[in-house]
Amino acid sequence: MPAQRVCAEPGCPTLTSARRCDDHQRQREQARGTRQQRGYDAAHDRERERWRPRVERGEVDCQASTCVMPERRIQPGQDWDLDHTDDRRGYRGPAHRPCNRGWRRGQ
Structure with a gap:
């Protein structure tokens, strides 16, 4: 199992093996916009x-x-x-x- 660390989002105490916890990663992806909005049409x-x-x-x-x-x-x-x-x-x-x-x- 990969090492656990605190989520990179300021103030979030959640331990994760990724850079951000699932909730903050999902929020980050939604903020990026759709694939088409980012120019991938x-x-x-x-x-x-x-x-x-x-x-x-x-x-x-x-x-x-x-x-x-x-x-x-x-x-x-x-x-x-x-x-x-x-x-x-x-x-x-x-x-x-x-x-x-x-x-x-x-x-």
Whole structure:
């Protein structure tokens, strides 16, 4: 069983193995809005499917403005996202999941 820790939500004493307790995680997800409100509509799905074969063959470099991975090339089997432009009106292209989601090396 994973180690238990206090929920990351300020003032919540609930112990959880995740970052937040179930109630606060659910509230956080509801506040994010729907998938479509966040820009993941049918056009997004089509664009991701258009890139999928090349990514799966290992032919695509990470298009994130800052790549945090040791190698820019997205390897077959690696998790990847379709990176939006900063204004969210278009796409840069495939990016390593950590690069797209703003993770930092060593975390």
